[in-house]
Amino acid sequence: MKPLHLLILVVLVIFLGALGFSAIERHSLLDSIYWVVITLSTVGYGDYVPTTRTGKIFTALLIVIGWLSIYLLLHTLVGRVVTEKVEEVLGLIERYVDLKDHYIICGYGKIAEILVRELEKMEKPFVVIEKDEEKVRELTEKGIKVIHGDALSEETLKRAGVDRAKGLASTFGDDAENVFLTVTAKDMNPNLRVVVVSNREENIDRLYRVGADRVISPKVEGGRSLARALISPILMDFIDRFSLFKGISLFQIKVKESSPFLSKSIRESGIKEKYNGIVIAVMRGGEVIPNPDPDFVIEKGDNLLVFGKEEGIRKLEEEIT
Template identity: 35%
Template sequence: MPASEVNWLSLFKSPFIALMALIFVITGGMLAFHQLEGMGYFDALWLTVVSIATVGYGDIVPHTATGRTVAMVIIVSGVALFTYVLSTLFLYLMEGHISNVWGIKRMMHKINHLHNHIIVCGAGRVGKEVITHLKHGKIPFVVIEKDPAPIETLKTDGILYIAGDATEDRTLTAAGVHRGRTVITTLPEDAGNLFITITCKDFNPDIRVVVRTNRPESMVRFKRAGADHVISPAAIAGNRMALAAIKPASVAFVQTLIEKPDVSLDLEELLIPQNSSLAYKELRQSGLREKFSTQLLAIIRNEQTIVTPEPSEKLLPGDLLIVFGPSDKLTALEAEVTASQNPE
């Protein structure tokens, strides 16, 4: 059971038990009066409820000593339970716990309907950056986090989340690891990230795992565990700082693309399907630059990368195009790539 479900169940644990006890007392009193006093079920239920509510109409009363003893037990126990249930329910309504419970249930409903989504493990410093980019790109994702402080931020921002430990099988299952396309694990501990990588690949061998490591020497270990991409923030930061000193203009340009969401330039990966209108066309005939104002940076074909391909290069089904250009033009290009050829 995921931790988010545990949270809302724990909210109602005590009043739920009290309510069940109250129902048990009412049912037991009804059956006792039916057997001991020879009353019908409705009259026995009426007497039990009236006793618990301490109304005391006096229209129906127990006549045997045993029946009166049962009535005393019902009054003492039933009144206490009835008062506790009502006061707790009122308190929960006043504090907003009921709305929180239904909010969590609605969120879990949305998470259960996610498909081909991204799972982000950890909402710390690195996780926040990942979340920002995914949110800007309007990509469906869910975050797993166990620290209450980041959870409050996720809740305020309206981001789907599961409060729990990402290293636990039940939490990953609740996040939809069987239905997801990518897991990004950003925990500060390599051991936790390694465990998540192994678990995700075990649950879903086709899922892509992008993992953070604090020790560059651990990259080989993560690759052996099945990670598709291993990122070392320390190594990237060091390389970027060196480049900023050597090539400041280039670094500033890349930084603008990555860090400013209002910039409309973007990188995109486009897969050429079998029936694409661009399939088997030469690059000069594709109109990538003339029609869509985009630059083809590379073609990935059968694990081979063709950098800055020649105009005579043919686009084949299964090619993965790495293109750069305005976001709106890339959207139009994606529609063109996925459009089927007109039958001759």
């Protein structure tokens, strides 16, 4: 049982015990609550004692049930603290992550499960923040880096290395939490890319206004995909096939100052010949340049949309970023 459930059980035992003692021994409810607490604490002041046969039997049962409830509560609380400390010492649960340019996933549900799978496939460093202990143990058993804590807490975000992270995904689906997390994370790392999952279409603009870089609504995205599947079935079949066919996919690569391809044309970069990739578009300063000419010169800050096989593009990404 969870600690909260056990705490409720203890309070319930005290309350029902007080009601029973009040009915049997004819004392006020306040005096009866006082009697139950004194009895279970074993202090035994002797102010109130059962005088009837029924009261004595009731008291004996109350002591057994009450102490059993308190024992279960203490055993659970102490056991969890000790277990967590042992696992932390043994390195089974992450206290702090020593990562850089990594991705932080806040909340572990169905969407996050797929996200984890994709990041593992692309060999990207990441850490999950999750406050549910059972999910934390599940992830730990799978060998996935996980921080046990509340993603809305600055301390937890610090433990996840938000100041060194490249991106953060909020998969809560609760827009109040999404807004708070976006503002907090952006305040701690202004360069952090924040992607949010929202279940309410009317909140998408609000999430963009508070700093989210991308807001994804499963309902909206699903509706658009459904429309494309109805109107352009061949295009949808192509998208589905190339994303699954022999590791072929579409990649976004940001060009940094240290890139060896700065001031070189796409032809001179050798992206097609050396990495077997095709640059299908370039995003520069908010402008999208589709199907760039082979003589198009690559500049710092450009985002290249490259279509090709994963192994070649991954090698390209390592050299160009």
